[in-house]
Amino acid sequence: MKQLVVTERVCLIGHVLSLVFGLAGLLLVLPNPQFIAQLPSIGQQLFGLSMANGGVVYIVLGAIAVALYAYRTLGWQNLLGFMLPAIFLSLGSELLGTSTGFPFGHYSYLSGLGYKIAGLVPFTIPLSWFYLGFSTYVLARSGLEAKGMNGWSAKIGGIAIGALLLTAWDFVLDPAMSQAAYPFWAFQDVGEFFGMPYRNITGWLGTGLVFMTVATVFWRSPDLPLKRSQLMTPLVIYLVNFAFGALITIAQLDVRFWIPTAISIIVGVVPAITLWWSAGADEVTVRDPEITPFQLL
Template identity: 65%
Template sequence: MKRLADIERFCLVGHLISMGFGLAGLLLVMPHPEFLSFVPAGQTLFRWSMAGGGVTYILLGTIAVAIYAYRMLGWRNWLTFMLPAVLISLSSELLGTSTGFPFGDYSYLSGLGYKIAGLVPFTIPLSWFYLGFSSYVLARAGLGRLFANRPWLWQVSAIALGALLLTSWDFVLDPAMSQTAMPFWYWHQPGAFFGMPYQNFAGWLGTGIIFMTVAALFWRKRSIVLPASQLDFPLVVYLGNFAFAMIMSMAAGFWIPIGLGLLVGVVPAVVCWKLAQVRSLTGIDAADVMLSSSQASSLDKPTTHTPVVVSTK
């Protein structure tokens, strides 16, 4: 398990560094190509960044989060989140790029890898998974302190907040990424919110709610326990990706999306993380609550931690 933890850490660091390379290429080198003359192997690095940087950072983020989910929650709980997240988000994206529902009328350009059915890059549903998982885990952990004795209210609130955290990332990402010097997608009919249609937000929120609800239904009779000390990982994933989107929007001068994303994304995410830490200090070392007294099989349990479990039944 230590080897898996090392791979997870390596992929997370690589994920963050790859985003940094992407930012440098899009915001520094493309407007000022003369900068490459001051960087060793600058032309090679730039070509690599533009050709595969987007795919690389998404794949590394996916691997890191997948290993984390497996180590912390077991393989069943990992897959019962990842598979609905990937399949449902892919279905929404295919429907959206074909019909305009539920996000609006848009198309993907090159730069994010092979397109499924010629419409949606294979990396897009992977990004829904790793950001969706990080958002949901943070929401679930923070709200567990507030609604520990009211499991259904806790479940519904965690799904709603998790989907909102996920959508908040898009508030900041979409305007900049669709209007950068090298856009990755474009809107056939630009909307009123910095080029995005308001419908896009509803599509993001609805898609997130659906796959998080499916995962919550799978998880309801299983032991879902995370130590508060292990919530730094999803917070770093969330904040790292938000920072990438924020810097892109700052370069484009889109300050309102940044403010909105900070208010309804970053602040609630950090508050949830902090609530989980406070809960741990009060003597409950689990950032989540077991929804059932039934025990998962030995192959489906995390093997690195044995936190206190609070039953809601």
């Protein structure tokens, strides 16, 4: 089990460092081509390779970190019960969206996020739905159950709040990835909400609600008795991914985009931290802090 913990932490650290490196490249290096020109040829090749594949690396590392975390704390059945609906239902939603315009509006993916499934959706996109969706769902369920909610009230609340937190992240992600200087996808529809179609927001919320509902049906345990120390991985995943999109949005877009950024902080970041805090501290100190009740199942 300790090897899993080490591997999870290595992947989580790699995920964070990849995001930091990506930010540095997008905000500092690419806007200053003279810096790149001064690099030796091998340095230019390595920089080009890293920028071309950096999106793939940080998403894959994030997905591995969350998968290991889910297996370690909740067991393989709950991991698969969430991961499979999240990946396949979000992929179906993305394939439908890129081919018909429903439910997100008409858009298409550019380069930089890896091999495209059916030539439309990068394979990394469903992975990002999984690891962010799992993180928001676990934070929501744990926080609500710590406040005394249980049964279907906690499940429905976890689905609703988890999907809302996931959608709040998109308020900074979409402007950063579609309207900044170096985009990864592009909308063909007129964006009524700061360049995003309104149905993109409802599409995000609906997709999250659908796969979280299906995952809840397959959830093996009745509740989520996770405390703050056990929720650090989901919280870190959510906050660093939010910061990635928010910093690009603030740095490369005009001051109007402070509005969706502020909304996402109010609707996403503040509730996420509040839910994490509500989960409470560990009640019992044990020799191995990595052991959880689900490891005994």
